[in-house]
Amino acid sequence: MTAAEILSHLVSFPGLGGESNLPVARWIEDYLTEHGVTYTRVPNDAGDKVALHARIGPATDGGIILSGHMDVVPTAGQPWDTDPFELVRKGDKYFARGSCDMKGFLACCLAAVPHFQQADLKRPVYFAFSYDEEVGCRAGDIVAESIRDHYDEKPGGAIIGEPTMLQPMVGQKGIMVYTTVVHGSQGHSSRIRQEVDAVHEAARLVVFLEEKMESLIQAGHLDDRFHPNHTSIHVGKIAGGSAFNIIANECRFDWDYRNIPRDSAEEIFTDFQAYCHERETVCRKIYPDFRIEHLPLHPPVPPLDTAESADIVDLIKQISGASTTGTVAYAAEAGQFSNAGFDSVICGPGDIAQAHRANEFVSVEQLEGCSRMMEKLAEHLSS
Ligand SMILES: [Zn+2]
Helix, strand or coil, rough: CHHHHHHHCCCCCECCCCCCCCHHHHHHHHHHHCCCCCCEECCCCCCEEEEEEEEECCCCCCEEEEEEECCCCHHHCCCCCCCCCCCECCEEECCCCCCCCCHHHHHHHHCHHHHHHCCCCCCCEEEEEECCCCCCCCCHHHHHHHHHHCCCCCCCCCCECCCCCCEEEEEEEEEEEEEEEEEECEHHHHHCCCCCCHHHHHHHHHHHHHHHHHHHHCCCCCCCCCCCCEEEEEEEEEEEEECEECCCCCCEEEEEEECCCCCCHHHHHHHHHHHHHCCCCCCHCCCCCEEEEEEEEEECCCEEEEECCHHHHHHHHHHHCCCCCECCCCCCHHHHHCCCCCCCCCCCCCCCCCCCCCCCCHHHHEEEEEEHHHHHHHHHHHC
């Protein structure tokens, strides 16, 4: 089957992030079985989601992991011109949800299976297909760690096929997302000095976070490979209290930060927690049950910062034909593969500008370019 034929099957399974991905995974499993490729299933605890990995080629060090996610984002409320779950070719474009992000890459991987099998591979290629990437990269670390632990040999690096127009990307910011809940007391607003108002305390915390971002910038923590070139810390939603004349007993706010690789996500959170503890100490003198809690809204996504000198960067330049590298502004599983010990780059077909919107498409030229990249990868692993 061609990549386009495979893509038409893959997009026919909606498989939204957060939902079961078993139907699309089963199709891929059947395809691999038909081609005599053994694979490993990594199911979640509930058994309604599964990540897959497989090796083609010998059990030798230095193989390359091809990583992609099987889930997509919803189409609800988007003005699609065609059925988003049917691959429609118009001119030189294939339209469907996931055509670009990122079933196009999965289709190119799968279409290359016979090619990888016929090549005399000296080092293997691995497929690493995850789920729930679109709802917070929830399975990237699971599949990366499973590959690390499952195979005796050590893969040499990973290519994460998110849409980059086949340009190699070596960096991404990390992401952390929290809800912070401030629990104050209650009473008449005139008793503001005898009670602890949660809105007042939340306001201090919001300002602390903004000042934390400013202090990192002032300290020169800048990385011009990214736009913006600093760690961003942002509070996007806040709610608390019930009336102007009632002390607010609760206030909660949602915030995120996107850290450049040199800024430690843990350090930022630890600083914030230290300030929260300070406020708890002060406020408990007035109201002993005062407390501040933090609920993660999203698993942490680590940043990616692959050295230009890494072998995987050389390789991706050779097989993509690109001479330079860049960084991406979105979250991907590359940081998780990197944390599991695999030098990683992001490089795949399609434009991120087409992702997550109505009439998502991948061009014929990008799909063909990705298939050529697979052929060059096979050549490289055979030499
Ligand atoms: Zn994606």
